[in-house]
Amino acid sequence: MLDLADIQGNILRGYSFRHARLLFLKLPAGAAGREVLADLTAQVTSAAPWGRDDRPSFAVNVAVTDAGLAALGVPAPVRSTFPEEFREGMAARASSLRDVAADQVQNWDDGWRRWESIHLLVSAYGDDGHALRRSRDQLVDRVRAAGGDLVVEEEGARLGPAGAPSTEHFGFVDGLSQPWLRAMADIDPGGAQGRQVLATGEVLLGHEDGEGFESVHPEPGVLGRNGTFLVFRKLRQDVDAFRRLCAEHGARYPGGPEEFAAKLMGRWPDGRPLAAEAGGGEPTFEDDRDGGRCPVGAHVRRVNPRRGFGADRQPFFDRHRMLRRGIPYGPAAGDGPAGGDRGLLFMCLCASIARQFEFVQGEWINDGNALGLADERDPVTASVHPAERRRMTIQGGPGRVPWLVAAVPRLVSVRGGAYFFVPSLGALRWLAGARDCEPGRVSLGVLP
């Protein structure tokens, strides 16, 4: 049984708030930083369910970087129990992610080039953008008064009318096919309907993972239970380039521009799958292994191959799933030229950044070998050099020959990113009360 009051609120279920403010903060060192964290901890939204009547007007969650742990006085022996990729940070992991130079830290947005100064991510969600702004001002004032600073700030908002499914800037419904954690069955028995069920330890630390063992977690135990890791990646989308590509190829492609765009993405813009199952559920690709309906290299199929390589391979693929919690940023692209800065504030949660996020990004998105796609890369989100034109094969089906997309331009670029640890509420309190310890004198497993 999950202790919902100990788990941060955006892990098990995504919020439906329309606005998000992500504050990437530098904390004052030592006791002052812990005081700030203690104040924040009192406001953090837990996973305890709320009803229709007591839905809060906003929600706050907190995540911390390795530098943040150091600033809070967490001793080196404790920090060394965190995974290597978390301690190194996204900027230093470009080779594992197969990010090209244009997507690496030296070319990120101004604030993000100072990623080493980021200690804390405070994500605030709400439906009232103005109220969110006021809360944000208060928090930033509090942090600055204590000697900290706001390093970067990102503002996200859902696109489309309220109540409608959220879309991203290329015009496709986003956030579909989220997996469901097994332990959630106690809380919401019907929630797993039509969704992939994952072992709880694939996301929540300290629970049984896909291999049937407790997932690897940091020590002491209070840090290693009910927490998770969060990947943040600011992805700028080039809507004009996407539209040009679809128009150019759509003019010759037998199915026209809309079907061409759907083949790149692997879904129709309204979210309907290309390879719909007979019963109307989510596709498994088991009867579309050749890619005749949904191309093998389409974006949604790459990031979640399901049974496209046979049912026996699914347990292996399930070890690379994660929960996505992204939200678009920037103004919606109208029908005219769509210049300007817009994209996705990509966030995902997983128990192992290396095994889950980095594997998907490095092997399935930025390479094709592991999926039997040779040197092809994801047609939408792969990291490619600005001058490079990658190729994608749209497999043919009955009465239709395969189509080679000769020159897919760079559609998405990375503008910033970082790896965070999302502590449980208990761990946040532990961190807020952690005293400076000399390395080597910390007693693992004993709360201060």
Added chain:
Amino acid sequence: MRRPATDVRTEGRSDVTETMAASTATPAAPIADAGWAARLPRRAWTPNRAGRAMAMCFYTPLRRGGALRLWLRLLLYRYGLGIFARSVYKLSFLHYAHWTVVRRLPGQRWRQPGYLLFESNYNGPWHNYIETFSSVVGGGISKILRTSAGFPGVVPVRAFKDYLEGHEYVLANYYSAYEGHPEASASVITAALDLSARFRRFAARAGRLGPGEFALAYARFLAEAQASLAGTPPRRVPRRWLASRARNLTVVAPIRPGQVPATTAALARHHAALPSPWCPLGDLHLGRWTVLDWAQVAARPGPVQPLEPPCLLFTAEIQGRRGPFIRRLVTLTAGAADEVWGGCEGWPGATRPRQAARFLRRRQVRSHLFFSAYGRYGPDDVRHALDGRRRILAFVEQAQGRSPADQLAAFRRLTEELRLERGA
């Protein structure tokens, strides 16, 4: 050599200067904490990488009675049921792998019931490779490895990884015949070989057709070849693993006292050299040179035991028979062979090619199980197929959506170019 503390297995190959600087093959020094610039991807020495190929060299002590059981198991896999073979062929990222029972190394003084030498050549990061191996052929691999001391099982995979890391060697030199083709992963090579063969068959009959008939034949070709356009057609499992014309060659030679630094430096120079001194060997797919200077002992768990004298392990995948290959090695690459084996006990020198060939032949260790992904195709076939694939894909991209007459004209231009190249 032991694996360096710095994990270099996921990083890109270094340039010549950096490789030369690391020619003594000592582990890379930790990078000083000088801000984010210092923590950017390190261009470290990556000896276990050649182009897209990664190598794993694993040497583990067997349990008491393990040598016979392992030998029987490998024999069963080699000649018997094809379940393991079919599973291994599913691993689209595997170039070559071999399993060898080694009874005793020349410098080994302790009692030990034998070792398993396992080497594989694959694509992708090491961690992913092990996870896939554990997932897809875990059962078959378990049956092989449970003859080894300390094998924890393939699940949980992290314990399996720890076990492998404890028995893995760092290569001193890794040669690949496909390094000039940066896209040449195992799946790309398989796709290129299949696509080229299909295109040859199509071209043989399509050149004589009129535009209308050509369009129909071309559509049929595309439909049949589509698996090879993007990625990998399913690999055909040969009736027996031995059906392949590729062979594995393993040579173990003890190194004379004090000669390890010179040998290692020579190997590092060869690793960095472009073109590699081993290029003249047209029948060499992949070659690996490893200095074995330590080993685990099953009876004495704990620190590894130094091997005195250390040995030079040379393993290679070659096309054709071993004897002629060895003769070519000591004649066509005599200088490099002298540099590498010059420090070994009893090396007669490449100026005496018959004796040098005999030296290598007599120090061979026969592999007991060998997997080759490319069957009857030699390095030249593979390189031609990779070049041809680039051309064919460019042609398909240009031809789609065009009129049959335009397609036919483009097709004739392509076949003419390919014919001229073959003639040249």
